[in-house]
Amino acid sequence: MQKRVVFQNRWLPYLLVAPQIVVTLVFFIWPAYQALETSFYIEDAFGFSRTFVGFENFTRLFNDAGYLRSFWTTLVFGLSVTVLSMSMALALAVAANRVIRSATTYRTFLIWPYAVAPALAGVLWFFMMNPSLGIVAYWLEAIWGYDWNHYVNGNQALLMVIIAAAWKQISYNFLFFLAGLQSIPKSLIEAAAIDGASPTRRFWTIVFPLLSPTTFFLLVVNLVYAFFDTFAIIHATTSGGPADATSILVYKVYSTGFVGQDYGSSAAQSVVLMALVIAMTFIQFRFIERKVQY
Amino acid sequence: MVENRPISQILTHVVLILGIVFLGFPVWMALVASTHPGEALAQSPIPMWFGDQGVANYTQLLTEGSPAVGGVALSTMLMNSLLMALGITFGKIAISLLSAYAIVYFRFPFRMLFFWLIFITLMLPVEVRILPTYDVVASLGMLNSYSGLIIPLIASATATFLFRQFFLTIPDELVEAARIDRAGPIRFFWDILLPLSKTNIAALFIILFIYGWNQYLWPFLITTDxxxxxxxxxxxxxxNVGEGLPIWHLTMGTAILAMLPPVLVVLAMQRLFVKGLVESEK
Structure with a gap:
């Protein structure tokens, strides 16, 4: 945790941590405390006075069908993004780990989407799937006669943001899976091959179990990404619609607070989300960090 | 040696190429769309190959901007993005280096309290505390300013941990030697620690630059100007142009310009990028 040999100075260390601590207190801790406090009050329509209501904001929230539906949407969205991007990334990483020549070229062409902002990923797919002129929508119609219109169909809108969110995350997962695969000793695979295990069997009985620390780590990171970092994708494209079909929890905090101006409810939602992040961070550090190998 | 069947080799390449196509296709379509006049994108199917309006479209975007955003030239927006990204990156690196240095190389009361305070920021992403943070920034008069865009985002637990981790691997003998040579803590930091951290700083720089450049919600909230x-x-x-239709060729040109800087950074500094990514997540 700390050095054996340290410097002695009465005031310098405080000066050194001061900038970080000031920013943390002013822009992180204080707002979080404010959210916590506001969640126990209801403000009148003009913002002149507020009344302490205990847990009423929370009970209202969990009796609100719209909020519960948003929970469900978030879960579907998060799991779909995670499974989709992780499975595609794993397939790509396994393939990239097998090629010897041109491996770097492949890697180069697979990692760049990491740098694309979620908002832009959303906009790109929004264009591709636009019902009137998007190329994907056109193909769906021309080849299968499938009518794509995410402005009207909630499930299609959800699918669109899932694809956009997963698309952006593939390269991240790919890099970690590739690192994981490269750390598996070749001798294990060779021994199994000599014993006559087929490539499929080798993958499922040796490679995949040895990869599990990476997989668990990515599982948590991807869920956190899908739950919190995808706000931009939704805000820039569907704006939570149609009819709240893509309104995930982070989007709901924003729409309740900024658009709906219901501060008590928005604060209560913030508190719920904070609890969620804290739980996920805890899981990440408690159960996963120690087992991950790079 | 593991068997090497031509079929599986071919399959491997097929998977990789399919992956590359899937990842690249949306950008291809955006790039193509940005080189056509608006009328070409009015009916389906839209062209799959480049048009001849590329230069004209991009010139228009960079100098006049799109009418949909009240004619702000994209060169202004790119400049703002650059300033914000660099501000966040340098800010995060600077204050994280300092606080990690204090926590590792000094013993002082409340050291662990500070450490935990910094740790907590990991659990409070902007998205979950939008309103109160907005209120704080508003009451400090930082709306519509570069400081408002940058300062609230520069606290960084990840960077602090990374530097702390790295400082812990530096041999104690260096501190002893520095002290024998009568170098004080500031001298030691500046002349020994900082040069040793160069690679780590560079790797982190890439990750943080991308993070800063790609900010969305925060600038959206606090800039009305x-x-x-x-x-x-x-x-x-x-x-989101309300009732009308987006001006697609200009919108896609903007998307390309917006993703170009961070993508180029990743491609140009691939090795450092991978190092930064893997280490900052530990």
């Missing part, structure tokens, strides 16, 4: 729009957030005004 069009001259302060960043490009990643500005594109939203071109997509």
């Amino acid at each position: 069009q001259d302060l729009y960043t490009i990643v957030m500005g594109i939203q005004r071109m997509v």
Whole structure:
């Protein structure tokens, strides 16, 4: 945790941590405390006075069908993004780990989407799937006669943001899976091959179990990404619609607070989300960090 | 040696190429769309190959901007994005280096309290405390300013941990030697620790630059002044145009310009990028 040999100075260390601590207190801790406090009050329509209501904001929230539906949407969205991007990334990483020549070229062409902002990923797919002129929508119609219109169909809108969110995350997962695969000793695979295990069997009985620390780590990171970092994708494209079909929890905090101006409810939602992040961070550090190998 | 069947070799390449096509296709379509005049994108199917309006479209975007955002030139937005990204990156690196240095190389009361305070920021992403943070920034009079865009985002637990981890691997003998040579803590930091951290700083720089450039919600909330729009957030005004249809060729040109800088950084500094990514997540 700390050095054996340290410097002695009465005031310098405080000066050194001061900038970080000031920013943390002013822009992180204080707002979080404010959210916590506001969640126990209801403000009148003009913002002149507020009344302490205990847990009423929370009970209202969990009796609100719209909020519960948003929970469900978030879960579907998060799991779909995670499974989709992780499975595609794993397939790509396994393939990239097998090629010897041109491996770097492949890697180069697979990692760049990491740098694309979620908002832009959303906009790109929004264009591709636009019902009137998007190329994907056109193909769906021309080849299968499938009518794509995410402005009207909630499930299609959800699918669109899932694809956009997963698309952006593939390269991240790919890099970690590739690192994981490269750390598996070749001798294990060779021994199994000599014993006559087929490539499929080798993958499922040796490679995949040895990869599990990476997989668990990515599982948590991807869920956190899908739950919190995808706000931009939704805000820039569907704006939570149609009819709240893509309104995930982070989007709901924003729409309740900024658009709906219901501060008590928005604060209560913030508190719920904070609890969620804290739980996920805890899981990440408690159960996963120690087992991950790079 | 493991068997090497030609079929599986071919399959491997097929998977990789399919992956590359899937990842690249949306950008291809955006790039193609940005080189056509608006009329070409009015009916389906839209062209799959480049048009001849590329230069004209991009010139228009960079100098006049798109009418959908009140004609702010994209060069202004790109500049704002650059300033914000660099401000966040340098800010995060600077204050994290300092606080990690204090926590590792000094013993002082409340050291662990500070450490935990910094740790907590990991659990409080902007998205979950939007309103109160906005209120704080508003009451400090930092709305519509570069300081408002940058300062609230520069606290960084990840960077602090990374530097702390790295400082712990530096041999104690260096401190002893420095002390024998009568170098004080500031001298030691500046002349020994900082040069040793160069690679780590560079790797982190890439990750943080991408993080800063890609900010969306924060600039969206605190800038109402069009001259302060960043490009990643500005594109939203071109997509959500209410009743009308987006001006697709200009919107896609904007998307390309918005993703170009961070993508180029990743491609140009691939090795450092991978190092930074893997280490900052530990």
